[in-house]
Amino acid sequence: MSYLQTVPPHDIEAHLTEHDKKSVLRFITCGSVDDGKSTLIGRLLYDAKLIFEDQLANLGRIGGREIDLALLLDGLEAEREQRITIDVAYRYFATSKRKFVVADTPGHEEYTRNMVTGASTADLAVILIDSRQGILQQTRRHSYIASMLGIRHVVLAVNKLDLVDFRQSVFDEIAVDYMLFAKTLGFASIQPIPISARFGDNVISASKDTPWYTGPALLEYLETVQLDPLVEERPFRFPVQLAVRPNADFRGYAGQVASGRISVGDPVVVAKSGQRSSVKAIVTFDGSLAVAAEGEAVTLVLTDEVDASRGNMLAAPASRPFVADQLQAHVIWFGANPMLPGRSYILRTETDSVSATVTALKHQVNINSFAREAAKSLQMNEVGVCNISTQAPIAFDAYKDNRSTGNFILVDRATNATVGAGMIDFPLRRADNVHWQATDVNKGARAATKGQRPGVLWFTGLSGSGKSTIANALDRLLHARGKHTYVLDGDNVRHGLNRDLGFTEADRVENIRRVAEVAKLMADAGLIVLVSLISPFRDERRMARELMEEDEFIEIFVDTPLDECARRDPKGLYEKAFAGKIANFTGVSSPYERPESPELHLETVGHEPAALALKIEQFLDRRREGNEL
Amino acid sequence: MSHGNLQRLEAEAIHVLREVVATFSDPVMLYSIGKDSSVLLHLATKAFYPAKPPFPFLHVDTKWKFREMIEFRDRIAREVGFDLLVHVNQDGIDQGIGPFTHGSNVHTHLMKTIALRQALEKYGFDAALAGARRDEEKSRAKERIFSMRNAQHGWDPKYQRPEMWKTYNARVGPGETMRVFPLSNWTEFDIWQYIRRENIPIVPLYFAARRPVVRRGGVLIMVDDDRMPVQPGEEITERLVRFRTLGCYPLTGAIESNAATVPDILRKMLTVRTSERQSRLIDLDEAGAMEKRKREGYF
Numbered sequence: 067m068s069y070l071q072t073v074p075p076h077d078i079e080a081h082l083t084e085h086d087k088k089s090v091l092r093f094i095t096c097g098s099v100d101d102g103k104s105t106l107i108g109r110l111l112y113d114a115k116l117i118f119e120d121q122l123a124n125l126g127r128i129g130g131r132e133i134d135l136a137l138l139l140d141g142l143e144a145e146r147e148q149r150i151t152i153d154v155a156y157r158y159f160a161t162s163k164r165k166f167v168v169a170d171t172p173g174h175e176e177y178t179r180n181m182v183t184g185a186s187t188a189d190l191a192v193i194l195i196d197s198r199q200g201i202l203q204q205t206r207r208h209s210y211i212a213s214m215l216g217i218r219h220v221v222l223a224v225n226k227l228d229l230v231d232f233r234q235s236v237f238d239e240i241a242v243d244y245m246l247f248a249k250t251l252g253f254a255s256i257q258p259i260p261i262s263a264r265f266g267d268n269v270i271s272a273s274k275d276t277p278w279y280t281g282p283a284l285l286e287y288l289e290t291v292q293l294d295p296l297v298e299e300r301p302f303r304f305p306v307q308l309a310v311r312p313n314a315d316f317r318g319y320a321g322q323v324a325s326g327r328i329s330v331g332d333p334v335v336v337a338k339s340g341q342r343s344s345v346k347a348i349v350t351f352d353g354s355l356a357v358a359a360e361g362e363a364v365t366l367v368l369t370d371e372v373d374a375s376r377g378n379m380l381a382a383p384a385s386r387p388f389v390a391d392q393l394q395a396h397v398i399w400f401g402a403n404p405m406l407p408g409r410s411y412i413l414r415t416e417t418d419s420v421s422a423t424v425t426a427l428k429h430q431v432n433i434n435s436f437a438r439e440a441a442k443s444l445q446m447n448e449v450g451v452c453n454i455s456t457q458a459p460i461a462f463d464a465y466k467d468n469r470s471t472g473n474f475i476l477v478d479r480a481t482n483a484t485v486g487a488g489m490i491d492f493p494l495r496r497a498d499n500v501h502w503q504a505t506d507v508n509k510g511a512r513a514a515t516k517g518q519r520p521g522v523l524w525f526t527g528l529s530g531s532g533k534s535t536i537a538n539a540l541d542r543l544l545h546a547r548g549k550h551t552y553v554l555d556g557d558n559v560r561h562g563l564n565r566d567l568g569f570t571e572a573d574r575v576e577n578i579r580r581v582a583e584v585a586k587l588m589a590d591a592g593l594i595v596l597v598s599l600i601s602p603f604r605d606e607r608r609m610a611r612e613l614m615e616e617d618e619f620i621e622i623f624v625d626t627p628l629d630e631c632a633r634r635d636p637k638g639l640y641e642k643a644f645a646g647k648i649a650n651f652t653g654v655s656s657p658y659e660r661p662e663s664p665e666l667h668l669e670t671v672g673h674e675p676a677a678l679a680l681k682i683e684q685f686l687d688r689r690r691e692g693n694e695l
Numbered sequence: 696m697s698h699g700n701l702q703r704l705e706a707e708a709i710h711v712l713r714e715v716v717a718t719f720s721d722p723v724m725l726y727s728i729g730k731d732s733s734v735l736l737h738l739a740t741k742a743f744y745p746a747k748p749p750f751p752f753l754h755v756d757t758k759w760k761f762r763e764m765i766e767f768r769d770r771i772a773r774e775v776g777f778d779l780l781v782h783v784n785q786d787g788i789d790q791g792i793g794p795f796t797h798g799s800n801v802h803t804h805l806m807k808t809i810a811l812r813q814a815l816e817k818y819g820f821d822a823a824l825a826g827a828r829r830d831e832e833k834s835r836a837k838e839r840i841f842s843m844r845n846a847q848h849g850w851d852p853k854y855q856r857p858e859m860w861k862t863y864n865a866r867v868g869p870g871e872t873m874r875v876f877p878l879s880n881w882t883e884f885d886i887w888q889y890i891r892r893e894n895i896p897i898v899p900l901y902f903a904a905r906r907p908v909v910r911r912g913g914v915l916i917m918v919d920d921d922r923m924p925v926q927p928g929e930e931i932t933e934r935l936v937r938f939r940t941l942g943c944y945p946l947t948g949a950i951e952s953n954a955a956t957v958p959d960i961l962r963k964m965l966t967v968r969t970s971e972r973q974s975r976l977i978d979l980d981e982a983g984a985m986e987k988r989k990r991e992g993y994f
Binding site: 078082087088118119120121138139141142143144156157167179180182307311320321322349361362363376400414416417469470474477482483484487 | 699700701702703705706709710713714716717740741742743744745746747829830832833834835836837839852853855856857858859860861862863864866867868871879880882888891958961962965967968969970983986987
């Protein structure tokens with residue numbers, strides 16, 4: 067507790083009531099490394115006599131001659147050793163005018179996640195600038211993040227002014243630069259203050275060294291800055307935390323009002339199902355309430371039996387939240403592994419948790435210029451705009467309208483680490499995105515878990531040329547090496563998938579189209595697919611090739627002369643064909659168009675099927691080495 | 696917020712308590728009998744009303760707590776009717792571990808840290824709620840509300856999960872557990888104001904009374920039982936004292952005070968110039984002592 071009062075008040079009750087009613091300002095200090103963030107908070111607390119004597123004595127033991135005020139905040143051993151701030155420290159103090167929660171956040175880019183932690187709940191950011199350095203990349207980054215997270219007010223603390231002889235020109239120049247750069251960030255107010263955190267200039271009182279500055283000292287400004295008033299008219303939102311059912315007679319929904327207010331008798335709608343009901347009672351331990359407003363933790367009893375379990379939301383029927391499984395959001399990435407479109411994460415809102423995939427990274431935001439740049443992935447500490455698809459619909463608002471119901475985090479499935487934070491922009495209409503879903507974005511991840519590169523090996527050749535025999539031999543080889551494979555055999559698919567097709571040219575084309583589509587799905591699932599199909603026409607083989615990704619389709623021409631095939635005649639078909647008993651038989655009564663440039667050309671005469679399978683395997687190995695997988 | 700600060704803090708804590716129940720399969724609340732635990736117990740009663748708190752309460756007993764604490768514990772458990780588990784590190788008892796014979800570090804490590812780890816493993820709890828506050832100590836000021844512990848119960852302060860808004864990542868892997876601190880954002884002053892507002896019963900040791908004490912190393916130690924060795928030159932005197940925090944009696948310093956009621960204490964706090972943990976001997980042993988213990992699995 068840090069609470070300054072020189073004389074104990076006589077009327078403690080009145081004093082406490084007044085103290086309890088003070089407004090709270092939550093602020094962060096941010097900016098680049100060594101700009102003096104921790105020192106400034108230390109100085110503020112020290113000069114305002116808000117530091118306990120034993121805490122001060124401890125500093126003396128650790129610091130040198132001058133008290134190192136940063137050590138008041140840097141509570142971790144590693145921080146004191148390295149003389150840097152690693153994680154956010156929270157301090158609580160009050161003056162006669164206001165209560166404060168300050169989050170001292172780290173300046174290193176490496177610890178951006180901890181800066182975001184502090185910023186997510188703050189009303190105001192004190193952005194420090196070293197007056198010798200001016201605006202640095204981290205100044206821009208932290209300003210952008212603060213704005214993105216919904217912080218509306220900024221104090222630009224131009225620090226270390228003692229090191230530039232308290233020159234007004236230095237201060238003015240930095241203030242102008244910052245105003246110019248920040249004008250696109252949409253802050254409601256920016257207050258530049260010239261300070262020296264080390265010596266206390268303009269921290270709690272006006273400095274005699276800056277006679278040219280007539281504005282408020284930092285503490286005075288923090289005590290009086292007008293915060294955005296609570297918007298009472300915001301629509302009612304109540305994310306359900308859990309259903310409370312102590313006995314058969316009571317069923318209530320426990321949660322904290324995220325926005326708006328609710329009265330007994332008010333109509334509500336269950337966001338995800340659209341079921342309507344109204345509020346029968348607002349239950350608390352301290353008695354039932356007539357009204358509950360934003361921030362209150364209550365239990366709502368409804369007049370009807372509805373299904374509103376955890377993760378659902380009760381809302382005002384006239385102004386409902388979005389319910390969708392596709393949305394666009396700004397995402398800041400914390401994971402050591404990059405964010406990849408197509409990979410599956412757990413998306414957690416305040417009370418909901420679903421599987422989610424980033425279907426598209428629309429662009430990345432350049433932290434320096436705020437320009438949109440194309441990107442394939444987001445690296446740690448990068449910000450991007452993403453389309454996200456969830457396995458089940460979630461209820462939400464736009465972050466700009468509601469910080470509580472418009473946020474989410476992304477959790478890595480394997481490590482459970484919090485790898486990203488999201489601020490929802492808007493829902494996406496389903497039709498716009500079915501197409502995204504259907505593309506092959508998931509393939510890489512699936513293939514990676516199988517440790518292989520997916521592909522479609524398309525064996526073409528006359529009936530009896532040896533396609534299935536070779537494919538089978540290759541399948542055994544790959545399987546023995548732990549590869550995930552599947553053989554789509556022309557004869558076999560005609561027993562099921564293509565049982566309705568005959569041997570007319572149209573049916574043969576459809577036969578190939580279907581098999582190619584199935585092969586494509588299997589490759590998308592990460593498999594190595596072996597297709598054994600006469601596929602006599604170049605057009606259909608090309609069609610199949612074009613369905614697949616580049617380099618994924620491997621055409622293998624199993625080249626056996628017609629008379630050799632007829633001699634082998636494993637199924638007795640040539641005999642029937644020559645006797646005119648089978649119409650449209652390839653090579654006899656229907657043409658076979660030889661491949662012009664197959665990836666592999668296998669002449670079977672004089673070679674064992676096993677040797678040919680080995681040859682294909684070697685080809686696949688070379689192909690893998692040529693690429694990265 | 697149209698309501699006061701206490702209302703806001705209460706709602707925040709209730710939200711956290713409910714999140715824990717909704718997302719963990721076997722949560723427990725650590726009940727240390729002190730004022731913060733008393734507040735947390737009270738909040739748990741509110742959070743699930745009209746249901747009872749859907750988790751048991753665990754007291755890790757070092758067998759060196761003030762006698763009045765144990766009496767209070769048993770009375771409250773009876774009156775409130777909560778499911779109280781008491782765990783003692785029996786190995787430590789068998790070895791005769793105690794603060795006088797083994798020093799505060801060994802005693803605290805074996806009888807609190809190790810004992811807590813034993814209890815969490817014995818019952819298979821995946822989340823442990825506790826009343827620690829960020830304003831108590833500067834390494835605590837760095838800790839998350841949902842704070843991960845690895846399978847060895849250790850805290851890794853350099854790799855804490857980011858924690859944005861009120862959207863908590865409650866997922867833990869096999870063997871990992873979560874410590875959860877619903878009172879993270881409360882100050883000592885908030886706690887006392889809330890105790891006053893809600894009439895929460897607390898151990899009488901917090902209020903001034905004449906008690907037998909010995910001055911040792913500049914700290915007043917209460918002679919709570921005959922295990923306390925009185926050294927040559929030391930004298931047991933009756934003084935008007937109270938305690939700002941409670942723990943093992945040999946490790947907890949009393950302060951001379953005449954504050955006999957909660958409003959008295961609040962009035963004193965307005966002028967107090969030292970932190971509450973100054974009376975905790977275990978924190979004074981070395982710089983970074985708290986962080987070190989937390990890394991080992993202490994709260």
